[in-house]
Amino acid sequence: MPSKLLAAMLACLMCLGSSAYAQTPSNQTRGGETTVAKKVSPDKASPLLLQADDLVYDHRNNRVVARGNVEIYYDENILLADEVIYDKSANTLTAIGNVRLKEADGSVVNAERLTLSSNFRDGFIRSMKALTQDDSRIAASNAYRKDGKTVYENGVVTSCKPCEANPDRAPIWRIKATRVIQDKQDQNIYFEDTRFELFGVPIAWLPYFYVPDPSVKQRSGVLAPQYRHDTSTGYALTVPYYYAISPNYDLTLSPTFTTKAGYLMQADWRQRLWNGAYEVKLAGVYNDNANDFVGQRYWRGSVETKGEFELNKFWKFGWNAILESDDTFRRFYHIDSIYSTERVSSVYLTGMGERNYFNMSVSRYGNLGGQPYDYSTGDYLSNTGASWAYPSIDYNYVHDKPVFGGELKFDANVVALSSDERRTYTNNVVNPYFDRTDRIVTSAEWRRTLTDDLGQRFTPFVFGRGDIYSVSSFKDVSGDAGDSDTFTRQMVGGGLDYRYPFVAHTDTASHVIEPVGQIITRTNVSNNDRMPNVDSQSLVFDDTLLFDINKFSGYDRIETGTRANVGVQYTMQTYNGVSVRAVGGESFQVAGKNSYDPATGLYNTRSDYVVGGYVDYLNMFRFVTQFRLDESDFTVARQDYSAQVKLGIFEGALSYVAVAAQPLLGFDTAREEVAGFGAVKLTDEWTVFGDARYNLELSQFVRNSVGVQYADECFIYSVTYQRTFVEYSDLKPDTSVMVRIGIKGFGQQTTPSSIGDLSPEAASFR
Template identity: 25%
Template sequence: MLAAFLLLFSSAITVQAEPVETVREGDVLLEADRIYREFEDGPLIAEGDVRAASGAQFLRADRVVYDIAADTVTAQGNVAVRSEDGQLFFGEDVVLSSDLRNGIVAAFAAELPPNGTLGAATAIRRESGTNELRKATYTLCRVCDEGLRRDRPTWQLKARRVIQDENKKKLTFRDAFLEIYGVPAMYVPYVQVPDPSVDRASGFLAPQIGSSSVRGTEVEVPYYWAISDYQDFTFSPRHFELLGTQWKGEYRRNTWNSSAIVQAGIIKPTNDLSAEGGNPDNVRWHWFSKYRRELPAQWTLEADVDAVSDQGYLLIYDLEPDGELQEEIGILRPDRLESNLTFDRRTENSFTDVSAWLFQTLRVREDQAFTAQALPRIRHERYFDGLGGNFTLGGSFLTLLRDDGLDSMRGSGHLRYERVKLTRGGHRFETFGELRGDLYTYRDADLGTQACNVDDRAYDACRMMFPRGGNEESFSVSRFLPTVGAEWSYPLARIGENASFIIEPRVQAVVSPDESFADDVFNEDSQFFQFDTVTLFDYNKATGLDLWEGGQRVNAGVSTTATFGQGVTVNTLVGGQFRAKSSDAFNDNTGIGEVQSDIVGAVDVNLGSNFAIDNRFRIDDDTGSFRRVESLVRGRLGRLSGRLNYLRIESDDFETDQVLDEFLVVSAALKVTKNINLAYSQAQNLDSGSTTNTQLALRLANRCAGMTILYRFDDSTVPGFQQDRELLFRVQVLGFN
């Protein structure tokens, strides 16, 4: 400890030009260029690069007077003291007790690791660890010598009085001003912050302020409560000028074998709800949660509960899950929310899943009574090797229940086989087969599903599309579904000095019973099927089990890769399906099911690391027109970066001959300076010619503070909801967030 102290404040004493005098008096060891007394039994005076030590306490100064009778050590000039716990502080005139633990410091300055500084005109140090500072300053920011922050930190607190509690690791400020770049910005009569060495501490977080044409002025003031080392709670009341006060918060818990997070809120609206869509309740609420626990024998329990009081709640209050739950739920908004309780077990050769799923529709036109609930869903698979390939043996059971409409039960079993062989010449052959059997039982089949029970849907016309024409109330269906197939691919490569090319043709032949079962089975788990390059070589292209792709067919395509210098690459894939005869398993607008399908393709171009184009498309096999186009262009030029997303869908509908949807999203970001960023995005409905969303953000930030100003415009097309223009202001300050 002493060696480290001497190394920190001076060169090693062994290289001193003059001999160093050393004296031990009581509990204090003094080293200096000169040590003397002015009279016998008087104070001991040390001058010239003085070092004093008492136990684990150290001191260095230009001059030190040790008064044994008064039991004080007085240090003057460039005083530096390291306390027993390692804290370092400085001063010009210091009077301490002989053990260096109590005293008064003039022109006090202290380092609070890892990045804090604390200064004061005077400081009173106490052995108890509670220190009092007068005319004090505190910051977590470095002082820079250039730019707007020259000679001052980004922010600092100046207070008439500060209490530093070294034991509880906190600083309490009285009559304080928050200065931004040296300019007083806010007066606070009382504020308490944790010591910089504390990772988590209870206290208020920076507020968030905004203004919305729908909600009025809004203010959110979070309070963070560090309950223990493994759990915390953030209480974030949010007051709306036009809607009332929303009481919400977040609880988190993380242990060695479990984790939990809950985000919930409730509000009793003060506005008139009669004109609002979505059937709003008088008391509105939300609950988003996720729980996971490791169980014995490689079992895992997961419980996700996501629910809101009514369909328009998230839209009106501009609410979405934060942090860990954002990805879990955000991709579903605004269509539906999912809740589930799941037990699963995964081993090297098996998978088991037992779960229950509940769904809540957020579409204003849909009736929750016709939304299916999966109670329960059971799946199991085992994997083993044999006959030179891999076998999968498994089965599933699913029950779908509705308050109104169709109820169903499905049991399914399957045995799959796959084998891959590579020849010396580079040919790749894959053979596969599947034996599958399904058993369905339906009740209230004539009442149908959600699809036919919306406000603007002609129910009688829709019901005619039900299995068995919608004329049977209850019935059962069994089916046996064998499939065999083979696939061949052969990559051809040419490697050059300046360019390389790879061309790979791929052909897959599949044989299944030539029956779709569309007249006997409700398609509930494969309604959002999309024929594209992703599903081109799936021998059964359905996303679930209900939709069955039968018949004899060939899936064929060619992929190419071209690589040039300086990171330039071009990747393409084009293909389609050819059938022995057409199938009615697929909807007409999917582009598949006829003898020759639509042509699907992808073209990706990368011009180095700063520019790229990704394209996905589907071309009508009869007319040659594009029925679906998805394009993404992204690039960077110096400090400017941008993205362009384009989507065009042309489809058939049973009510109208053709529907054309066309959307464009443009976004850009500009790095104005090292600490200033601008961002812009706009979503355009090209079909209607209207702007659906616009956002403009200004971000000022450095290592210890940040400020965001966000403008957003939402043009809601949902009946009962109006346009919303919002201005949001958010501040983040290191040490207060």
């Protein structure tokens, strides 16, 4: 009941009443009444606009009456009615017939009759229906306002839209109460003698409860619970409680009760400050049935924290760290994905300008492959441990002015790395054997692109690099152990990139064919074979690396000698939205020493052939293929295919990867895997989905799941059945069922969960 609109209307009607005699000669006086036909906003300077078929001033009863299609506009508020009466003697305002009141915040009230009195603080509405700004719906036989409170008699509340085909059908959920009291002073809505109904069927009764008013942005209360059942933890129920301590910080407690794995408590503290925000998550569990756990761990837990703060418009400081009692705790209790394989914690300082970038971080890298346990001896076995970078510094700078007509850039990397990769355990006593690598890497590159009259593009470039390494107890690139020492490594090189695009246009598409050739030469590199290899152990040679100057992934290994890269690129863009791109070529070691391993496809004088194909149609269909062919007999060394479709009611993706054995990289057998997901929207509300990942070499699933979700504007419900096949420590092959229920207005978001939230494989394609 917006007093602001009605008070303004009152002032206008009083003005009209006092000036009615002075309107126009067409005024008619009958029986003490003055009628003004079709008058609109007599005071044009007033912010209120009143429009009606007739405006009557009743001198005898001291009333002002607006009749017929009454419309009143004031400050984005609108009142529509068949008739509006202001009784000056009783100081009441009454709207009668097809009353519709729309407030500036979007709330809408429909009623048969509305009466406001006592300086517009109190009022009465008969047979009302209201739509609030958050799309909640309230209906009542009568409603009245008194002392700042609005009372709905025989009230019905829901956030579900009525069915268009059958408006009288019961919504998915609704609350019926003898009285519903909205108190805007304490921002609560109170329910008395309440019945909860699901699809029109009563399921619960409460004598009294309350929820926050829709205008409340933050309020303590119970959030939507979650239920799951799996082989490891049994039945599990999580009931989160949210504490709204302050507008800029809050706390969420999430107790989880399991039937087979104890009681888990999680606490999530969030705080926003003037220049950033941080978050601290605590998780702990006590399980008195821990005999199956490694080391008899009754108490287990973790601390997770992250934050980021802007120091000024160029610099920011942040962190992201996890400390945990053991490697499997967070995966066993589904805090993290069961497929997590590593843990990275870091503190960082980052600066970014228009042409330079700086990042300094201190990081810890942990292997969640963990510490294998020998049940016969009670000892942990040797395994990869943690590594520390303290610090790691990266700096990139691009000169702001041309140098000899080209671009000059400078890069630097500084790392102090310590790792205990060769840990041993005897009688549960740790015997660490640390590796230590400190390095400084600096490089500079200049390049300039020239285009002649024929459209040929020539890009000459020169580059140089200088490294300093200080190492101890390390393994060099061949895997042999080395003693503590300090090395330097220098290299200067240059090259030319040549491209000649041919462009053609047809009635339906444009085509570009671009031959590409590169020649890169370098000076001899000293000490290259003595360097430790920490960050360059992974190399996947495909079309994306074909024209890179250095194809290694990190700093520790560099390309040597003289190498030529040749290939061709083809691009087609049709006028109806189809985009096609294809790349193919190979690389040649022309002179000097080849620094690549046999398993990479770059070991021979002629490299393997690499081909890539990319197709896109209006983001509704995407297809990517990348494969590598042996240069001698064209056998497939690696192939990778993926397709994504989003068409009408269907969304899905499928991928296939096959990789030959790579013993030097630790893969003694071939790997072949297929994965995919699919979702079908049966109706606007119902979606079925499923995903799977299958290892073709081992003939077994890695994981699979299937589920169904119902989601509309007021209710979300999903059931997911999932099987996993991880086996390590206390992580066993598992079967689980997860149920998610959310009701809008009761601790639940209003947006339905996406397929990426429900399917692990769908998330991996994002």
